[in-house]
Amino acid sequence: MQPTTRSRRSRGRLASSATALAAGALVLSACSSGGGGGGSGDKSEGPGTDKNTSSNYSIGTKEDSAGPAPEVPGAKKGGTVGVLQRDAFLHLDPGQIYYSDMLANQLLYNRTLTSYKVDDKGRVKVVGDLATDAGTASDGGKTWKFTLKDGLKFEDGSPITAKDVRWGVERLYASFETDGPLYVPQWLSGDGTDFRKALPDGPYKGAHLPASVLDTPDDKTIVFHFRQPHADAPFATAMPNIGPVKAEKDTQRKYDNAPFSSGPYKVADYKVGKSLTLVRNENWDAKTDPVRHQYADRFEISFGHQYADSTRRFLADQGADKNTLSFTNAVAPEMTEKVLGQADTKARRFVEIQPYVDYISFNMDRIKDASVRKALAYAMPNGQILQQMGGATAGVLATNYLSPAMDGYKATDPFGKKAKPAGDPDKARELLKQAGKEGQEIVYAYPNTDLQQKVSVVVTQALERAGFKVQKKEIDSNTWRTAIAEVKNKFDIYRTSWGADWPVSSTVVPPLFDGRQIADGAQNYGHLNNSAVNTEIDRISAIPDVKKAAPEWQRLADKIFTEDVPGVPTFYNTQFSLWGSNLGGIRYQPVYGTVDPTGVYVK
Amino acid sequence: MLRFLARRSLGALVIIVLISAITFALFFALPAQPALMSCGKNCTPEAVALINKNLGLDQPVPVQYWHYMAGIFTGRDFTVGHCPAPCFGYSFSNQQPVWGTIVDRFPTTLSITLGGAAVFLVVGVGIGMIAAAFRGTWIDKFFSSLSLVGNSLQIYFVGVIALAVFVSGLHWMDNPAYYPITENPVKWFTGMLIPWLVLSIIFIANYSRMTRSQMIEQLGEDHVRTARAKGLGRRTVFFRYAWRGALAPIVTIFGIDLGSLFGGAIITEFTFSLHGLGRLAVSSVSETDLPTLMAVMLVGCTAIVVANIVVDAAYAVIDPRVRLA
Numbered sequence: 023m024q025p026t027t028r029s030r031r032s033r034g035r036l037a038s039s040a041t042a043l044a045a046g047a048l049v050l051s052a053c054s055s056g057g058g059g060g061g062s063g064d065k066s067e068g069p070g071t072d073k074n075t076s077s078n079y080s081i082g083t084k085e086d087s088a089g090p091a092p093e094v095p096g097a098k099k100g101g102t103v104g105v106l107q108r109d110a111f112l113h114l115d116p117g118q119i120y121y122s123d124m125l126a127n128q129l130l131y132n133r134t135l136t137s138y139k140v141d142d143k144g145r146v147k148v149v150g151d152l153a154t155d156a157g158t159a160s161d162g163g164k165t166w167k168f169t170l171k172d173g174l175k176f177e178d179g180s181p182i183t184a185k186d187v188r189w190g191v192e193r194l195y196a197s198f199e200t201d202g203p204l205y206v207p208q209w210l211s212g213d214g215t216d217f218r219k220a221l222p223d224g225p226y227k228g229a230h231l232p233a234s235v236l237d238t239p240d241d242k243t244i245v246f247h248f249r250q251p252h253a254d255a256p257f258a259t260a261m262p263n264i265g266p267v268k269a270e271k272d273t274q275r276k277y278d279n280a281p282f283s284s285g286p287y288k289v290a291d292y293k294v295g296k297s298l299t300l301v302r303n304e305n306w307d308a309k310t311d312p313v314r315h316q317y318a319d320r321f322e323i324s325f326g327h328q329y330a331d332s333t334r335r336f337l338a339d340q341g342a343d344k345n346t347l348s349f350t351n352a353v354a355p356e357m358t359e360k361v362l363g364q365a366d367t368k369a370r371r372f373v374e375i376q377p378y379v380d381y382i383s384f385n386m387d388r389i390k391d392a393s394v395r396k397a398l399a400y401a402m403p404n405g406q407i408l409q410q411m412g413g414a415t416a417g418v419l420a421t422n423y424l425s426p427a428m429d430g431y432k433a434t435d436p437f438g439k440k441a442k443p444a445g446d447p448d449k450a451r452e453l454l455k456q457a458g459k460e461g462q463e464i465v466y467a468y469p470n471t472d473l474q475q476k477v478s479v480v481v482t483q484a485l486e487r488a489g490f491k492v493q494k495k496e497i498d499s500n501t502w503r504t505a506i507a508e509v510k511n512k513f514d515i516y517r518t519s520w521g522a523d524w525p526v527s528s529t530v531v532p533p534l535f536d537g538r539q540i541a542d543g544a545q546n547y548g549h550l551n552n553s554a555v556n557t558e559i560d561r562i563s564a565i566p567d568v569k570k571a572a573p574e575w576q577r578l579a580d581k582i583f584t585e586d587v588p589g590v591p592t593f594y595n596t597q598f599s600l601w602g603s604n605l606g607g608i609r610y611q612p613v614y615g616t617v618d619p620t621g622v623y624v625k
Numbered sequence: 626m627l628r629f630l631a632r633r634s635l636g637a638l639v640i641i642v643l644i645s646a647i648t649f650a651l652f653f654a655l656p657a658q659p660a661l662m663s664c665g666k667n668c669t670p671e672a673v674a675l676i677n678k679n680l681g682l683d684q685p686v687p688v689q690y691w692h693y694m695a696g697i698f699t700g701r702d703f704t705v706g707h708c709p710a711p712c713f714g715y716s717f718s719n720q721q722p723v724w725g726t727i728v729d730r731f732p733t734t735l736s737i738t739l740g741g742a743a744v745f746l747v748v749g750v751g752i753g754m755i756a757a758a759f760r761g762t763w764i765d766k767f768f769s770s771l772s773l774v775g776n777s778l779q780i781y782f783v784g785v786i787a788l789a790v791f792v793s794g795l796h797w798m799d800n801p802a803y804y805p806i807t808e809n810p811v812k813w814f815t816g817m818l819i820p821w822l823v824l825s826i827i828f829i830a831n832y833s834r835m836t837r838s839q840m841i842e843q844l845g846e847d848h849v850r851t852a853r854a855k856g857l858g859r860r861t862v863f864f865r866y867a868w869r870g871a872l873a874p875i876v877t878i879f880g881i882d883l884g885s886l887f888g889g890a891i892i893t894e895f896t897f898s899l900h901g902l903g904r905l906a907v908s909s910v911s912e913t914d915l916p917t918l919m920a921v922m923l924v925g926c927t928a929i930v931v932a933n934i935v936v937d938a939a940y941a942v943i944d945p946r947v948r949l950a
Contacts, residue, residue: 110719198679214672215671278719294719296900326904328895334789337793338793343800541670543668543669544668544669
């Protein structure tokens with residue numbers, strides 16, 4: 023998943039996006055967590071600490087998948103919820119959605135085969151959304167069958183059938199659908215862009231995928247025949263693009279302006295780049311939906327609100343701003359102290375950990391000696407980097423590659439970052455000496471944002487203390503992602519980041535460390551290509567139980583970190599949110615790392 | 626006059642075409658890849674190639690430029706459908722017709738510009754004239770000092786203070802927002818009031834200082850002295866002789882300022898979360914959105930060029946000594 027940026031964003035994609043997010047969460051130190059968990063004032067038990075949070079994720083039962091969603095205590099119907107967003111949404115078409123802000127937004131008008139049910143304690147269950155349950159696997163996990171519930175309707179009252187879900191999946195094969203996650207079509211028809219060859223025009227010229235690939239034997243049943251076993255299929259089918267699209271309403275590219283709703287709200291007015299108004303979808307039936315509510319009459323979303331602007335308005339808490347929230351705008355760094363010091367904000371704020379991790383990647387094509395890479399890892403001042411990014415409400419010091427938001431996370435710390443958050447220059451110097459690389463020159467690239475310039479100072483100082491000679495390369499933030507994603511780049515180390523698409527590490531370890539995925543623009547930034555790692559990735563991917571795979575992913579990630587060292591994680595991002603006092607039912611969506619709008623009501 | 630306008634318009638057209646060509650060429654000198662904006666997270670070179678094809682970026686730059694410019698006058702056909710003239714293409718970042726976005730954003734910019742300009746012109750010139758009329762007195766010193774303070778302020782500073790005090794603190798005003806004047810004139814006015822005032826604070830300083838110095842210079846001119854010697858009243862001398870002479874340079878600067886603001890009051894728009902052409906320009910640069918960037922640039926460039934032509938034409942009205950050949 024992509025965190026919102028948009029510094030649009032430069033939406034210089036993921037890494038820069040996460041920078042912007044982290045920047046937004048920049049704060050001063052020693053802040054305690056605020057409210058959360060439904061605005062109760064208590065920190066939720068979501069994955070906000072570095073304990074093993076496996077128990078927070080599970081696959082729900084058929085009963086869990088039945089609607090309606092549990093009532094939010096004290097919830098009332100009516101009113102308008104205002105939403106202030108910094109970046110305009112790039113897409114409304116669920117097929118194109120990947121950023122966290124749009125992921126949160128689509129929950130209001132788009133339903134998917136499965137979805138995430140988050141309870142008051144922050145525990146997450148993958149449940150059937152359109153489907154009666156989270157799917158039934160056969161053929162060793164290669165075939166997944168979903169049965170649709172009764173009473174599902176589009177916004178015009180027409181029934182949602184398996185054919186509509188099929189259409190929704192098949193349109194992802196069309197050449198214009200490039201921005202969204204492509205797990206399911208790739209699992210069905212081919213890796214990379216090869217899957218498009220199976221249906222080059224999507225469903226638009228009458229062709230369809232054969233039943234041996236995607237089958238809809240009746241109006242209620244949809245069967246996916248994947249090429250390989252995929253234990254995490256119920257997570258993949260919770261992505262926004264695995265849902266229904268009514269063929270008659272599919273305007274292809276123009277669908278991005280006016281998606282046809284299957285959720286509790288529908289698009290009433292959309293001014294691209296300025297505002298979006300969602301109103302009640304009268305044909306949505308709460309009895310079919312285990313996740314969403316329809317308390318407010320409408321959501322009025324406006325864009326272009328810098329963090330300082332939204333924070334000022336939430337703090338002032340006047341007039342219509344009392345009914346206002348943001349899906350992703352963080353508390354402005356300069357206002358953190360004020361927010362934390364203003365007593366009335368305690369019940370209307372939270373700080374929660376996100377699935378995004380910041381790294382400093384090591385270019386293994388240039389730094390070939392593992393001892394040097396280990397020395398870099400020991401020397402890296404994670405604590406100081408986090409401090410520059412804002413301290414306690416901006417993130418949590420990272421000790422290994424996987425975020426605490428991941429299922430199966432263990433707080434391993436092979437380089438002793440907890441004990442020595444400022445780095446271990448002595449150990450690093452010793453390793454360099456043993457390798458005969460004292461005074462090794464390092465070309466360190468970073469984007470020219472204010473925050474990263476500050477970070478560059480502490481990184482440079484720490485590496486020089488450890489005996490490196492650092493050559494800093496400042497890169498324009500708009501072109502930075504392109505520069506570091508070039509395989510033959512001329513840099514030794516550079517800041518990167520990654521966010522999981524769902525809380526299973528199959529969406530982290532393969533893209534970051536599978537040597538077969540090294541390519542310009544790809545995310546194996548360290549260029550690790552270890553056949554043993556590649557083989558292990560294949561083995562774990564084939565484990566049919568995600569719960570059993572989770573600790574295996576952690577073990578592999580730690581092995582890579584300890585032996586290959588293609589980079590060092592620096593901190594786990596957090597989301598620091600504040601909202602107006604007249605709203606209730608706000609909770610954290612731990613998979614997207616955003617405010618969850620599905621249970622929001624106006625008091 | 627008509628000949629003058631025709632000649633200037635022709636020259637302006639050449640300038641606009643030249644600037645558009647330079648902008649287009651500079652865009653492709655950037656190392657950024659627009660395709661990455663629409664490539665999802667697991668982007669591959671094949672996916673980038675597909676998007677480049679979708680966006681028409683797989684064609685030679687001169688061909689792309691020709692198609693772009695021709696589309697403005699003749700319209701273009703895209704896979705998504707026909708784009709009627711004036712067609713500025715589809716945005717790379719959100720796949721929306723650029724012209725629709727420009728039309729949507731322009732009223733906000735127009736409102737900021739005209740309202741702000743009215744305030745800073747009237748108040749700025751007024752203060753300058755008062756200071757000149759009372760040259761050397763405490764009134765002159767007071768206004769001169771005030772303009773110095775205004776000159777040293779920045780919109781992003783004054784704007785934030787104004788919001789904190791008048792909106793969040795005292796609740797005297799609404800959060801700035803744009804409402805179409807045709808739908809709700811009162812809301813349009815109240816929503817724009819703070820941006821106008823803040824924008825004008827910066828400009829008032831310039832205009833008052835310039836007006837003061839021009840007026841003082843004009844008041845010392847021979848023809849003004851002659852007018853006084855002829856026994857004309859102080860008010861007549863001040864307004865009919867001195868002010869008219871001082872007006873020409875003020876109009877020149879005003880024309881340039883107005884043209885620039887039409888291109889987008891970037892800082893004002895960002896400070897007050899308004900959606901005008903300035904914000905659109907910034908986002909198109911950061912998103913490497915060439916069609917939008919070109920459109921905003923062309924609108925801004927046209928505004929400045931047209932403003933200059935209007936200023937030149939206005940000279941003839943203001944100062945009869947100027948002849949339009």
